[in-house]
Ligand SMILES: O=P(O)(O)OC[C@@]1(O)O[C@H](CO)[C@@H](O)[C@@H]1O
């Protein structure tokens with residue numbers, strides 16, 4: 001299975017790259033913290049190497065020992081997995097659920113850094129994320145310039161023009177999800193070609209396209225808006241930093257400037273995660289870098305976006321739940337505060353593959369069961385998954401669609417070449 005190949009090959013590769021990154025920063029740690037920094041670096045590498053050995057020899061999962069506020073919830077989850085097995089069995093890397101073990105690896109990497117002050121705020125993936133951002137620079141310039149040109153025309157737009165631009169920017173954000181450093185095992189996976197030029201040719205690779213339903217929800221909210229209406233809120237559960245994050249911020253800015261939404265809530269990760277996932281520091285770094293650019297369109301985007309955060313029309317959250325191993329159908333019970341926060345939204349975009357696996361519980365569903373069934377009761381608000389397929393799970397397909405794809409492209413589930421725009425509305429009007 002793809003899970004087996006991931007745990008056997010890709011996770012050790014990612015872990016080895018992380019060890020190498022810490023090792024290469026030894027001199028920086030010495031300059032910054034003196035001998036203490038060197039000692040901390042050595043201990044962190046020791047812990048990560050031990051983790052790699054546990055992974056490669058299928059050792060039992062062990063509880064977390066750091067003070068990060070989610071440790072108790074993680075250890076409760078580990079105990080639950082333990083209880084589900086017989087007395088002689090233990091959750092381990094090749095026997096436990098892929099979702100659990102892959103999330104656990106990133107949480108253990110975080111532990112290996114947290115336990116070693118003064119380097120406990122070091123992001124082992126920061127270099128790779130920054131590299132990916134700069135390698136996508138041309139594509140970032142194209143989408144930001146496009147947005148700036150759009151800004152000048154928006155107020156005279158007919159509804160049909162608004163719809164066309166929304167569809168276009170939603171597809172740009174969808175395909176931005178290909179730029180993910182976990183699938184590439186940390187290898188460069190930046191946006192090299194023009195993200196706008198390829199949209200037409202990519203349409204046939206969208207296997208489920210509920211974009212009309214997404215548009216109808218937004219435009220109906222927009223038309224029914226009165227002064228009494230509560231502000232229209234759209235949430236974006238972020239995925240990868242770099243080019244994908246910029247496409248999400250572009251979409252968010254379009255929704256705001258067309259008044260299709262009055263406030264946007266972003267949800268990022270509270271620790272380095274799946275190599276390229278966005279943390280608050282990645283968002284701040286991205287805005288600072290755009291503002292510092294000598295390209296007017298980039299610096300204008302950076303300034304406008306930072307202002308939106310200051311004005312509170314953009315709100316950034318990084319709830320601990322997003323870096324737990326739980327599938328989203330557990331959220332109402334295990335993170336009721338987050339569930340009720342999401343319930344305030346008119347529409348939630350979930351970006352990427354890991355979010356899709358958690359939305360559907362990473363089960364071996366048949367490809368034709370409905371998305372609603374796979375959500376298993378997770379319905380905080382109308383939601384839309386914007387995902388490129390990079391794991392062997394996909395629901396909501398038509399009969400024979402999966403069989404046809406397997407014939408034409410055996411890797412269709414995991415190559416990142418196909419995508420979905422999949423919508424679910426708990427209370428369809
Ligand atoms: O969530 P993303 O960034 O779209 O993808 C995450 C990912 O690359 O990592 C896992 C495999 O290692 C899969 O969920 C997927 O392939």
Ligand SMILES: [Mn+2]
Pocket residue numbers: 180182239240274276277352354
């Ligand atoms: Mn990701």
